[in-house]
Each structure stands twice: as structure tokens, then as C-alpha cells.
Amino acid sequence: MAGLKKIVSxxxxxxxxxxxxxxxxxxxxxxxxxxKVVLDVHTKSSELQNFFETFSGFPNIRDxxxxxCMKIMVSAYQE
Amino acid sequence: xxxTPNFSLQKLNLRMNCRHxxxxxxxxxxxxxxxxxxxxxxxxxxxxxxxxxxxMKDLCTAIKSLDTLNNLDLFLIVRELLSDQYSTILSQLKxxxxxxxxxxxxxxxxxxIINESALVELYSLIQxxxxxxxxxxxxxxxxxxxxxxxxxxxxxxxxxxxxxLTIEIYGSKFDSLIFSFFTEAPWLxxxxxxxxxxTIYTTTKLEDYCAALSPIHNFKKxxxxxxxCIGTKFESENSYxxxxxxxxxxxxxxxxxxxxxxxxDW
Numbered sequence: 001m002a003g004l005k006k007i008v009s010x011x012x013x014x015x016x017x018x019x020x021x022x023x024x025x026x027x028x029x030x031x032x033x034x035x036k037v038v039l040d041v042h043t044k045s046s047e048l049q050n051f052f053e054t055f056s057g058f059p060n061i062r063d064x065x066x067x068x069c070m071k072i073m074v075s076a077y078q079e
Numbered sequence: 080x081x082x083t084p085n086f087s088l089q090k091l092n093l094r095m096n097c098r099h100x101x102x103x104x105x106x107x108x109x110x111x112x113x114x115x116x117x118x119x120x121x122x123x124x125x126x127x128x129x130x131x132x133x134x135m136k137d138l139c140t141a142i143k144s145l146d147t148l149n150n151l152d153l154f155l156i157v158r159e160l161l162s163d164q165y166s167t168i169l170s171q172l173k174x175x176x177x178x179x180x181x182x183x184x185x186x187x188x189x190x191x192i193i194n195e196s197a198l199v200e201l202y203s204l205i206q207x208x209x210x211x212x213x214x215x216x217x218x219x220x221x222x223x224x225x226x227x228x229x230x231x232x233x234x235x236x237x238x239x240x241x242x243x244l245t246i247e248i249y250g251s252k253f254d255s256l257i258f259s260f261f262t263e264a265p266w267l268x269x270x271x272x273x274x275x276x277x278t279i280y281t282t283t284k285l286e287d288y289c290a291a292l293s294p295i296h297n298f299k300k301x302x303x304x305x306x307x308c309i310g311t312k313f314e315s316e317n318s319y320x321x322x323x324x325x326x327x328x329x330x331x332x333x334x335x336x337x338x339x340x341x342x343x344d345w
Contacts, residue, residue: 045103052111056083065092068108070099 007031011038018047025054028061036063043068082114090120097127105134109141118145122152122182130157130164139171148176154184154217162194169200177210179240184247186219193224202231205238212240215275217247224248229260236266245275245305255283258291268297275305285315289324296331304328307339 010031015021021041028034037058043051048068055064091112097104105125112121121142142151153172155165165185183201185192193201205214218224246261258276261267267274274295278288295304306325313321329336 045100045107048104048107048111052107052114053082055088055111056085056114058085058087060087062087063090063092064088065094067094067096068104069096070101070104 004031006033008033009036009038010034013038013040015039015041018043018051021051022054025057028054029057029059032060034058034061036065037061038065040067041069043070045070082111084116085114086116088115089117091115091118092122094124095126097125101127101129102131102134105131105138109134109137113141113144115145117147119147120150121145121148122150122154124152124154124156124184126156128157129159130155130161132164132167135164135168136171139168142172143175146176149178150180150182151175151178152182152184152215154182154186156186156219158188160185160187160189160192160222162189162192162197165192166197166200169197169204173200173204173207175204175208178208179210180213180215181205181208181211182213182215182217184215184217184219185222186217186249187222188220190221190223192222193218193227195227198224198227198231202234205235209237210240211238213243214238214241215245215247218249220250223250223253224257225254226257228257232260232264233266236264239270241267241270243273243275244271245273245277247275247277247279247307248281249279250281252282253278255288255291258288259294262291262294262298268294269299271298272300273303273305274298274301275307277305277307278309278311279307280310282312282314285313285317285320288313289320292324292328295328301331301334304334304336305339306336309339309341311340 010028012024015024021039028037041051093108095104095108112118142148205211244261244267246258255278295301325336325338328334
């Protein structure tokens with residue numbers, strides 16, 4: 001973890017849901033040197049609010065690049 | 080939605096693919112960006128099949144509430160964007176706080192998207208930005224400017240601080256004399272330090288393109304000319320014309336010319 005705290009820039013791609021992102025977010029809050037984050041997330045409108053709420057917990061991040069892709073709701077019969 | 084304010088974030092690049100759930104996504108995002116109290120640079124790219132005005136108005140209101148914003152990029156990749164809708168969005172942004180950099184891009188299937196009404200809104204938005212130092216305009220696919228552009232260029236001449244202008248045109252055939260509206264404008268010849276002319280995957284007449292480049296000799300302060308002709312097919316019988324035009328421009332003292340080219344090989 002001590003090594004991780006020196007990370008200045010981080011890119012996380014192909015996050016398939018908010019829950020997966022949330023696990024990362026818990027770690028991101030501890031990365032005190034982190035200034036730049038690139039995120040590529042597939043999400044739903046209902047999850048997006050929770051997603052934005054996590055940003056207040058990042059004390060030093062100055063630069064966020066966020067690629068949001070609306071998740072397609074697949075009905076039961078299609079599955 | 081009550082969000083705890085964030086004072087650290089300065090730069091936010093949001094790319095939203097809203098093919099599904101456009102309204103919800105834009106509405107939540109609009110609320111989300113207002114938490115960033117020290118945001119100076121905001122880049123928003125919206126990719127969607129259609130556009131709904133109500134959430135877009137919310138987004139414009141949210142952008143306007145960002146007190147520290149200095150740079151704004153807004154690129155709309157909307158297949159079925161209507162001209163009236165684009166005009167409305169531009170009119171919403173007219174009351175933006177003073178910016179130093181503005182970049183507007185549009186990609187649509189509709190050829191008349193930049194009609195006279197949209198142009199009036201576009202120029203009144205730019206005209207209101209009297210502190211603007213950098214302006215970047217991108218027109219993709221059928222959203223191309225036409226001859227109406229010429230009448231509206233002088234209306235932005237009050238941009239006394241403008242130093243950098245980039246015009247980018249992508250897709251199908253276009254009239255490269257449109258570039259001459261910018262290269263021939265005396266107020267731009269007096270002010271610009273950096274000029275960018277970008278053509279991407281398009282076809283145009285070489286004679287017109289070179290005619291549009293010739294007035295660059297009249298620019299008084301120009302330090303950098305960025306030319307990009309990516310996948311561009313030039314229609315001409317005189318294949319040496321571009322080479323001659325560029326050789327002539329390269330003789331301008333103090334001008335640095337960057338050329339990015341990959342010409343279409345038919």
C-alpha cells in the first residue's frame with residue numbers, strides 16, 4: 001500500500017458496473033498522491049448518481065477523464 | 080441530489096455514450112458537475128442517436144453555474160440533431176461567463192444543421208466571449224458550414240484577444256473556399272498568432288484550397304500554421320499546386336508550419 005500511495009496517475013478501463021467501480025473507489029481515496037484518473041465505465045442512469053458522489057472523497061485529484069457508456073438493459077427472454 | 084463540494088478537481092473530461100437513457104444520464108451528469116467548485120477546464124462529448132432539449136438545457140445551466148470555468152469543449156455527436164435543437168443549445172450558452180478557450184464541435188446526419196438561425200446563435204455566442212483567446216470549431220459529416228458563413232465572420236471581430244483559431248472539417252465533399260472566409264478576414268490577419276486548418280477524410284478542389292491558403296501571406300503576427308490534410312482527396316489537374324503553395328508559405332519569415340498529411344490514394 002505504501003508503494004501505491006506514490007501513484008500520481010491511474011487509468012482503469014472496461015469497468016462493467018458501478019459495484020466494480022465502487023471497490024476501486026475505496027482504494028482511490030487512499031491514494032494521497034493521485035492527481036489524474038482515467039475511467040471507462042459502463043453504467044446505468046440510476047447508478048450514475050452514486051458514481052458522482054464518490055468524487056467528493058478524492059482530496060487531491062485535479063484531472064478526471066471519464067468515459068461513460070449507458071448500459072443496455074437486457075430483458076429476461078433475451079438472456 | 081446533494082453532493083459534497085469538491086474543491087480539488089480542475090480538469091474534467093466527460094465522454095458520454097447515451098444511446099440508451101439519454102435523459103437520465105444528462106440530468107444526473109448536470110447535477111454531478113456542479114459539485115466541482117474549482118473546475119477550470121471542462122470537455123464534454125455527447126454521443127447519441129437523438130437529442131432531448133430539456134436535459135440539455137439543464138446541462139447548459141450547470142455549465143453556466145461553474146464560476147471558475149475558463150476552457151469549455153462541447154462536442155455533440157448526434158445523428159438526428161435538428162437545427163432548431165442546436166440553435167437552442169447555442170442560445171442557452173450565450174450567457175456563459177467569460178472563457179479564454181472555447182471549442183465547439185458538431186457531428187450530424189443532417190446537412191442543414193448549420194442553417195442561418197444556428198449560425199446567428201453560434202456567432203452571438205462567440206461574440207459574447209470577448210475574453211476569448213482560443214477558438215476551435217469542428218464540423219463533422221453533414222454538419223458543414225456553407226456560404227452563409229461569410230456574412231457572419233465580421234460579426235465576431237470584437238474578439239480583441241483572439242490569438243488562436245482552428246477550423247476542422249471532416250467527411251464527404253466540402254468547399255474549401257470556406258477557409259478563405261477566415262484567411263481573408265482583415266481582423267484575423269491582424270490578430271492571430273496560431274491558425275489551424277484541418278481537413279479529415281474529405282474531398283475538395285485543390286485550386287480552392289490553395290486559393291484559401293494564399294492570404295496567409297497577409298497575416299501580420301502569425302507564428303504557427305497547423306495544416307492537417309488527413310485522408311483528404313484533392314481534386315485537381317495540377318498536382319504540383321499544393322507543393323508550390325506550401326513552398327511559398329514556408330518563405331514567410333518567422334512562420335512555423337506544421338503539416339500533418341496522409342493524402343487519399345485513389
